Amino acid sequence: MAVVFSKPHSLTDKSLHYCPGCTHGIIHRLVAEVIDELEIEGDTIGVASVGCSVMAYDYFNVDFVQAAHGRAPAVATGVKRSDPSKIVFTYQGDGDLAAIGTAETVHAAARRENITIIFINNAIYGMTGGQMAPTTLPGMVTQTSPYGRDVEAVGFPIKICELLSNIEGATYLERVTVNNVANVKKAKRAIKKAFQNQVEGKGFSLIEVVSTCPTNWGLSPQKSLEFIETDMLPAYPLGVYKDITGEEK
Amino acid sequence: MGEKVLMKGNEAIAEAAIRAGCMHYFGYPITPQTEVAAYMSKRMPKVGGVFLQAESEIAAINMVIGVAATGKRVMTSSSSPGISLKGEGISYLAGCDLPAVVVNVQRGGPGLGGIQPSQADYWQTTRGGGHGDYHNIVLAPASVQEMASLTVRGFDLADKYRMVVMILADGTMGQMMEPVEIDNIEPLKVEKPWALTGTGMKRKPNIVNSLYLKPNELEKTNFDRYKKYTKIAETEALAEEYLMEDAEICVTAFGITSRVAKNAIKEARAQGIKVGMIRPITLWPFPKSTYMKHADQCKAFISVEMNMGQMIEDVQLAIECKKPVTLCNRTGGMIPKPEEILAKIKEVGGVK
Amino acid sequence: MATLNILYAGFGGQGILFSGRFLAYEGLLLGKQVSWLPSYGPEMRGGTANCSVILSDDPIGSPIVDKPDILVAMNLPSLDKYEDAVVSGGKIFVDSSLIERKVKRTDVDVYYVPATKIASEHDMPTLANMVITGKLLKEVSGLGIDNLDEVLGKIVSARRQNLVEYNKKAINVGYTFQ
Numbered sequence: 079m080a081v082v083f084s085k086p087h088s089l090t091d092k093s094l095h096y097c098p099g100c101t102h103g104i105i106h107r108l109v110a111e112v113i114d115e116l117e118i119e120g121d122t123i124g125v126a127s128v129g130c131s132v133m134a135y136d137y138f139n140v141d142f143v144q145a146a147h148g149r150a151p152a153v154a155t156g157v158k159r160s161d162p163s164k165i166v167f168t169y170q171g172d173g174d175l176a177a178i179g180t181a182e183t184v185h186a187a188a189r190r191e192n193i194t195i196i197f198i199n200n201a202i203y204g205m206t207g208g209q210m211a212p213t214t215l216p217g218m219v220t221q222t223s224p225y226g227r228d229v230e231a232v233g234f235p236i237k238i239c240e241l242l243s244n245i246e247g248a249t250y251l252e253r254v255t256v257n258n259v260a261n262v263k264k265a266k267r268a269i270k271k272a273f274q275n276q277v278e279g280k281g282f283s284l285i286e287v288v289s290t291c292p293t294n295w296g297l298s299p300q301k302s303l304e305f306i307e308t309d310m311l312p313a314y315p316l317g318v319y320k321d322i323t324g325e326e327k
Numbered sequence: 328m329g330e331k332v333l334m335k336g337n338e339a340i341a342e343a344a345i346r347a348g349c350m351h352y353f354g355y356p357i358t359p360q361t362e363v364a365a366y367m368s369k370r371m372p373k374v375g376g377v378f379l380q381a382e383s384e385i386a387a388i389n390m391v392i393g394v395a396a397t398g399k400r401v402m403t404s405s406s407s408p409g410i411s412l413k414g415e416g417i418s419y420l421a422g423c424d425l426p427a428v429v430v431n432v433q434r435g436g437p438g439l440g441g442i443q444p445s446q447a448d449y450w451q452t453t454r455g456g457g458h459g460d461y462h463n464i465v466l467a468p469a470s471v472q473e474m475a476s477l478t479v480r481g482f483d484l485a486d487k488y489r490m491v492v493m494i495l496a497d498g499t500m501g502q503m504m505e506p507v508e509i510d511n512i513e514p515l516k517v518e519k520p521w522a523l524t525g526t527g528m529k530r531k532p533n534i535v536n537s538l539y540l541k542p543n544e545l546e547k548t549n550f551d552r553y554k555k556y557t558k559i560a561e562t563e564a565l566a567e568e569y570l571m572e573d574a575e576i577c578v579t580a581f582g583i584t585s586r587v588a589k590n591a592i593k594e595a596r597a598q599g600i601k602v603g604m605i606r607p608i609t610l611w612p613f614p615k616s617t618y619m620k621h622a623d624q625c626k627a628f629i630s631v632e633m634n635m636g637q638m639i640e641d642v643q644l645a646i647e648c649k650k651p652v653t654l655c656n657r658t659g660g661m662i663p664k665p666e667e668i669l670a671k672i673k674e675v676g677g678v679k
Numbered sequence: 680m681a682t683l684n685i686l687y688a689g690f691g692g693q694g695i696l697f698s699g700r701f702l703a704y705e706g707l708l709l710g711k712q713v714s715w716l717p718s719y720g721p722e723m724r725g726g727t728a729n730c731s732v733i734l735s736d737d738p739i740g741s742p743i744v745d746k747p748d749i750l751v752a753m754n755l756p757s758l759d760k761y762e763d764a765v766v767s768g769g770k771i772f773v774d775s776s777l778i779e780r781k782v783k784r785t786d787v788d789v790y791y792v793p794a795t796k797i798a799s800e801h802d803m804p805t806l807a808n809m810v811i812t813g814k815l816l817k818e819v820s821g822l823g824i825d826n827l828d829e830v831l832g833k834i835v836s837a838r839r840q841n842l843v844e845y846n847k848k849a850i851n852v853g854y855t856f857q
Contacts, residue, residue, distance in 0.1 A: 119526070119528060120525050120526050120527040120528040120529070121525040121527070122525065123397075123523050123525060125393075126536075132538060133538070135532075135534045135536060138532070139526070139532060140525070140526060140532055141523040141524070141525055141526060141532050141533045141534070142523070142532060142533075142534045142535070142536075143392070143393065143396040143423075143523060143534075143535040143536070144423075144534070144535065144536040144537065144538055145389065145392070145419075146389065146415055146416065146419050149385065149386070149389040149392075149416070152381070152385070152386040152387075152389035152390050152392075152393070153389045153390070153392050153393040153396070154393060155379070155386075155390050155393060156351070156353070156389065156390035156391060156392060156393020156394040156395075156396070156397075156401070157393040157394070157396060157397055157523065158393075159351060159377045159379065159390070159393070159394065160351060160377075160393065160394040160397040160399050160401075161397055161524070164397075164524075164525050181382050181383060181385075181386065182382070182385075182386055182389070184382075185381075185382035185386065
């Protein structure tokens with residue numbers, strides 16, 4: 079019997095610990111498919127962050143180092159500078175990348191570090207139980223914004239692709255989502271390009287994936303996907319924010 | 328035989344690191360250690376190595392983690408406030424069992440403190456400095472030559488035991504020049520099958536990690552690490568004994584204070600006082616047996632420190648409080664003068 | 680010479696640290712134990728600068744010179760600050776073009792050298808430090824000018840080897856100053 083669908087080789091057999099309806103699973107799979115298709119599994123080194131994806135090292139069939147909260151781009155810098163022939167990626171959430179790790183993110187981009195960052199933006203701290211994130215929408219209720227995010231008091235969401243698009247060193251920035259099949263396909267193309275850029279030595283690529291957190295949003299998986307469409311995307315428009323790969327360097 | 332050249336302590340550390348095979352250095356400017364970074368920025372491109380000025384001390388130590396995870400020799404350096412920032416990363420290095428060399432050219436604290444030499448990070452360094460159960464091996468050079476040789480030794484020990492080795496110097500040791508010879512270095516070769524080099528599709532993934540959600544598993548890693556620490560304490564403790572054969576009073580000091588104390592001891596000896604010195608070279612492990620060996624012979628100990636009295640507690644523990652230990656100290660960036668130490672020797676010795 | 684404790688002091692920018700390094704290398708070539716320790720602070724130019732240099736036949740204890748056998752004072756604040764610290768029988772070298780007052784101590788040998796003026800007259804205004812060092816090499820037994828080429832070759836950076844001759848000239852002018 080012909081195999082028409084299988085698990086990517088660069089995913090392990092370990093069951094994912096993510097909540098039902100969480101989009102981490104889809105994004106893990108997309109990253110793994112890309113690693114398989116580019117035939118880079120044996121040369122890839124992942125950097126896990128702190129947050130729900132803290133145990134990403136259990137799910138990918140590649141060497142992995144687990145970084146402190148926010149520090150993954152710095153750790154990835156060390157790994158990449160140690161052996162530029164390796165393909166180095168980080169997998170980080172919004173609290174990790176856009177709050178505690180803002181400096182590491184911005185400066186890795188400024189250095190045009192030849193790494194790939196997969197940035198999961200679901201507007202909330204998932205693992206610690208649903209606190210306000212740097213990307214939490216205005217008015218959004220979380221455990222630490224129980225009356226809704228009051229921008230007068232705690233400020234506005236940080237839009238990473240828009241922010242980094244002003245950094246000269248950034249090579250490729252795209253915001254995608256995975257709330258329907260068409261968007262999943264687009265997300266995969268973006269992730270693939272982000273890894274391909276690294277293979278070709280083109281520098282810093284970051285893919286922001288607008289994601290869900292059904293548990294902490296207090297929504298069903300289906301409603302969460304709708305929430306992406308109705309609330310998240312107006313604040314975080316999809317698209318390519320920067321791409322200098324076509325330009326002569 | 329190599330030629331002796333005059334180098335600053337900070338430069339000697341940098342050159343020794345390169346000779347020891349450290350091809351990656353990450354740093355951030357802070358007085359009084361900036362010469363390490365400046366030297367590295369000049370030399371690394373010429374030897375095919377990597378110098379990178381990080382955006383922060385925190386980023387620098389995490390870049391160190393990245394390189395260490397790939398199994399290569401790597402170093403960062405800073406001074407006291409910067410070391411506090413690196414504390415998080417040092418704890419992660421310990422939790423991941425990664426080898427690295429971290430240099431602290433101490434200045435006065437707490438807070439922004441000052442920029443003059445200090446030894447006030449003794450507790451921070453010897454007790455780990457970050458969160459969790461762990462130790463660093465701590466080496467305390469007292470000459471520019473030792474700044475170089477202990478750096479080389481530090482890399483070997485770090486690889487041998489898969490842990491952080493800290494070079495605990497101070498502003499004086501970093502800034503002073505003395506003749507130094509850095510030649511004939513043969514770095515210890517250590518296999519690192521745990522290193523992240525890519526699976527090459529030939530082996531299972533290597534994972535460098537300090538997260539253990541099951542407490543019994545985390546406990547076991549700590550138990551195992553402490554077995555290693557016990558072995559290190561038994562085999563790696565180092566101290567210099569100076570005029571201790573007939574000493575009735577034992578001065579003890581490390582780094583720059585041991586140099587100043589030598590002047591005082593020479594003068595005291597000239598005045599007929601039987602005084603010697605134990606200079607710990609490893610601050611962790613603390614060379615307890617060297618102290619115990621002299622605990623009966625000496626009637627008193629004097630701990631000379633540039634802080635409010637930190638090492639003194641290790642001295643008391645080492646001699647199991649058999650004899651009184653008196654503190655002779657300056658702090659905040661002040662260096663004790665030989666006369667102050669001599670006066671303390673006379674006071675303790677009951678000499679008018 | 681069992682041990683020579685030398686203290687150079689003046690303004691930042693006068694070449695205080697450079698002169699100290701010169702003496703340290705001179706000591707190294709003479710087979711001595713040597714140490715050199717600069718003061719360091721936030722000032723780069725114009726602030727106070729001093730450096731401790733020790734040349735010894737024995738291993739050196741403290742690298743800090745607080746009782747100099749030799750004081751080189753390149754400005755008035757330095758003379759004011761360190762005059763009393765010099766050991767009895769020691770030597771004080773004074774840049775008399777910048778310091779108008781005389782040394783009060785009577786138990787030390789004093790050498791007044793208008794180093795800044797001499798350096799300007801010889802069209803090398805930045806080398807007063809080496810003029811006064813030349814005098815020091817003349818007056819301190821055990822030191823001399825035999826190793827000038829080798830020492831200067833070491834401490835003048837490769838890109839600036841053209842400055843070796845200037846430094847030599849400055850030292851020689853100081854050495855022969857009466």
